[in-house]
Amino acid sequence: MDTVTRRRFLLTSGVVGAGALAAGAGAYTMRDLLDTSGDRDPQARTLVLVTLYGGNDGLNTVIPYGDPAYRAARPELAYPDGEVRRLDDDFGLNPALEGLHQRWSKGGLAIVRGVGYPKPDRSHFRSMDIWHTAQPDRPGNTGWLGRWLDRAGGDPRLAVSFEPALPPLLAGAQSAGAAVPVTDRKAAKGLPAQTLTAFEAAEPGESAARARAAACFADLRSVDEMIRQVRDSDDPDLADPDGEQAPATATGGAKTPLDAQLDLVAQCVEAGVSTRVFSVSLGGFDTHADEKQLQAVLLGQLDRALTGFADRMSRTEAGRKVVVAVYSEFGRRVRANASDGTDHGTASDVLLLGAGVRGGWHGAPPSLTDLDDGDLKFTTDFRDVYATLLERVLDTDPGPVLADWKGRLDKLF
Numbered sequence: 001m002d003t004v005t006r007r008r009f010l011l012t013s014g015v016v017g018a019g020a021l022a023a024g025a026g027a028y029t030m031r032d033l034l035d036t037s038g039d040r041d042p043q044a045r046t047l048v049l050v051t052l053y054g055g056n057d058g059l060n061t062v063i064p065y066g067d068p069a070y071r072a073a074r075p076e077l078a079y080p081d082g083e084v085r086r087l088d089d090d091f092g093l094n095p096a097l098e099g100l101h102q103r104w105s106k107g108g109l110a111i112v113r114g115v116g117y118p119k120p121d122r123s124h125f126r127s128m129d130i131w132h133t134a135q136p137d138r139p140g141n142t143g144w145l146g147r148w149l150d151r152a153g154g155d156p157r158l159a160v161s162f163e164p165a166l167p168p169l170l171a172g173a174q175s176a177g178a179a180v181p182v183t184d185r186k187a188a189k190g191l192p193a194q195t196l197t198a199f200e201a202a203e204p205g206e207s208a209a210r211a212r213a214a215a216c217f218a219d220l221r222s223v224d225e226m227i228r229q230v231r232d233s234d235d236p237d238l239a240d241p242d243g244e245q246a247p248a249t250a251t252g253g254a255k256t257p258l259d260a261q262l263d264l265v266a267q268c269v270e271a272g273v274s275t276r277v278f279s280v281s282l283g284g285f286d287t288h289a290d291e292k293q294l295q296a297v298l299l300g301q302l303d304r305a306l307t308g309f310a311d312r313m314s315r316t317e318a319g320r321k322v323v324v325a326v327y328s329e330f331g332r333r334v335r336a337n338a339s340d341g342t343d344h345g346t347a348s349d350v351l352l353l354g355a356g357v358r359g360g361w362h363g364a365p366p367s368l369t370d371l372d373d374g375d376l377k378f379t380t381d382f383r384d385v386y387a388t389l390l391e392r393v394l395d396t397d398p399g400p401v402l403a404d405w406k407g408r409l410d411k412l413f
Contacts, residue, residue: 027179027181028156028157028160028178028179028180029180029181030180030264030267030268032157032178032180033157033160033178033180033268033273033275034268034271034273036157036273036274036275037271037272037273038272039272039273039274040272040273040274040275040276042272042317042318043321044276044321044395045276045321045322045323045356045392045393045394045395046269046275046276046277046278046318046321046322046323046393047276047277047278047322047323047325047389047393047394048262048265048277048278048280048309048322048323048324048325049145049169049277049278049279049280049325049327050258050280050281050282050302050306050324050325050326050327051167051252051253051279051280051281051282051327051328052253052281052282052283052285052298052302052326052327052328053124053128053252053253053281053282053283053284053285053328053329054124054252054253054283054284054285054286054287054328054329055124055127055285055286055328055329055330055331055332055344055345056285056295056298056328056331056332056348057285057287057291057295057331057332057342058328058331058332058347058348058349059074059331059332059334059368060077060078060079060094060291060292060295060342061093061094061097061295061299061348061349062087062091062092062093062094062111062113062349063078063079063084063091063092063093063094064090064091064365064368065078065079065081065084065086065090065091065092066089066090066091067090067368069334069368069369070368073334073335073336073368074334074335074336074342075336076336076340077291077292077336077340077341077342079092079094079095083095085097085098085101087101087104087111091365094295094296094299095296096296096297096299096300096303097299097302097303098303099303099304099306099307099308100303100306100307100351100353102307103307103310103353103359104359106359107358107359107360108310108353108354108355108357108359109351109352109353109357109359110351110352110353110357110358110359110360110362110412111349111350111351111352111360111361111362112349112350112351112352112362112363112380112385112409112412113349113361113362113363113364113365113366113379113380114347114348114349114363114364114365114366114376114377114378114379114380115327115347115348115349115350115363115378115380115381115382115385116330116331116346116347116348116376116378116380116381116382117130117136117378117381117382117383118136118378118381119136120330120346120347120375120378122330122344122345122346123344124252124286124329124344126139127329127330128252128329129168131169131327131329131382132144132167132168132169133168133169134382134383134386134401134402135403141171141173142171142172142173143167143168143169143170143171143172144169144386144401144402145159145169145170145177145277145279146159146168146169146170146171146172146173146175146176146177147172147173147400147401148172148277148390148394148396148401149170149172149175149176149177149277150172150173150174150175151396151400151401152276152394152396154172154174154175155175155274156175156176156177156178157178157273157274157275158177158274158275158276158277159177159178159275159276159277159278159279160177160178160179160180160268160275160277160278160279161177161178161179161180161278161279161280162180162182162254162256162261162264162265162278162279162280163179163253163254163261163279163280163281164181164254165179166178166179167279167281169279170277170279177277177279180264182254182256182260182261182264252281252283253281253282253283253284254280254281254282254283257301257305258280258281258282258301258302258305259301259304259305259308259309261280261281262280262305262306262308262309263309265278265280265309266309266312266313266319269313269316269318269319269322270316270318270319272318276394277394282298282301282302282305284298285298285328287332287341287342288337288339288341288342288343289337289339289340289341290339290340290341291336291340291341291342292340302326306324306326306353309324310324310353310354313354313355314355320354320355320356321354321355321356322354322355323352323353323354323356323357323389323393324351324352324353324354325350325351325352325385325389326350326351326352327348327350327351327382327385328348330344330345330346330347330348331345331346331347331348331349331376332344332345333345333374333375334368334371334374334375334376335374345375345376346372346375346376346377346378347366347375347376347377347378347379348376350382350385352412356392356393356413357412357413358411358412358413362380362409362411362412363379363380363409364379364380365379366378366379380409381407383402383405383407384405384407384408384409385409386398386401386402386405387402387405387406387407387408388408388409388412388413390402391408392412392413
């Protein structure tokens with residue numbers, strides 16, 4: 001996914017119509033969202049969609065540690081039984097997912113297994129187009145939530161992205177969601193420079209301890225200034241022709257930390273804005289080499305952001321109507337490669353949490369030995385997940401949005 005302006009992103013993606021481009025071309029800010037405070041039905045639910053760009057390795061996220069085929073396929077990459085956060089006698093979570101493991105034990109985490117689609121595509125961009133449009137046979141030019149937005153009235157503020165560019169999933173035929181840049185957030189003003197300078201200056205006649213404290217503060221300011229200069233220096237690898245920030249990886253994902261994106265979502269929910277759908281993301285999951293440590297770092301970021309957000313949402317009535325769904329464009333190959341990583345695969349898991357979600361297992365786990373050219377065979381069509389979210393969270397008939405798709409996950413809520 002190129003890091004481009006919103007307009008150029010929509011044009012180059014091919015997943016948007018001219019009407020949607022015109023309708024969604026304007027810039028939106030948090031103030032535009034907060035202006036809708038009080039406009040929504042207090043009984044309405046909110047969907048937060050978290051995209052893990054790059055193809056997260058589902059087998060090292062929800063780990064089938066009880067299956068000997070898991071360790072046989074990836075002996076160096078597999079987690080030992082003692083490191084896995086056990087869910088039952090056969091499956092456990094990655095060690096980095098401590099918070100989600102606690103939510104599972106309290107019935108607050110649902111795991112939908114083996115999610116995919118027929119004739120899977122292992123290209124990042126083609127597969128993401130399929131997930132965004134919900135049209136596996138031939139991705140069209142509208143996103144599944146964009147089509148929902150068309151039917152919901154078309155106000156861009158009903159479907160908001162806190163990512164670098166509007167994702168195609170929010171582009172409809174006549175309307176498009178709003179892209180709100182996280183980088184517009186302003187930090188609280190610190191103390192004036194004159195005051196800080198006074199803190200680091202020793203005073204005549206003061207004690208040795210106070211003088212040491214002043215010297216330490218001066219050293220701290222010097223280090224802080226050095227870090228600021230490094231952070232703000234021009235980096236040609238992060239530059240964009242339009243002056244925008246680059247994403248986390250070439251395969252997409254917001255550069256802004258996920259917890260910062262979810263903080264904005266929380267502010268909107270608590271303010272009672274009209275938005276029904278939020279899209280946020282985390283990139284970097286294309287782990288072809290040295291996967292174990294990198295994925296653990298990324299999953300740790302995901303865990304902290306999700307659990308902090310879920311805890312915050314549990315404190316308010318509006319927050320308790322929020323449902324979070326986490327997915328990636330595909331999983332990874334069952335067998336590890338020669339670089340201690342994994343290559344592009346197929347089916348994976350979808351994680352859901354929220355007060356209305358029925359925790360536990362949903363869908364059948366794919367076999368690690370009955371494979372399709374070395375890849376997992378999907379057991380749950382991703383449109384079953386989408387249809388259930390449309391019906392149970394967004395209170396809409398999935399038929400017109402998903403071409404009369406009939407599949408549902410009946411026990412998810």
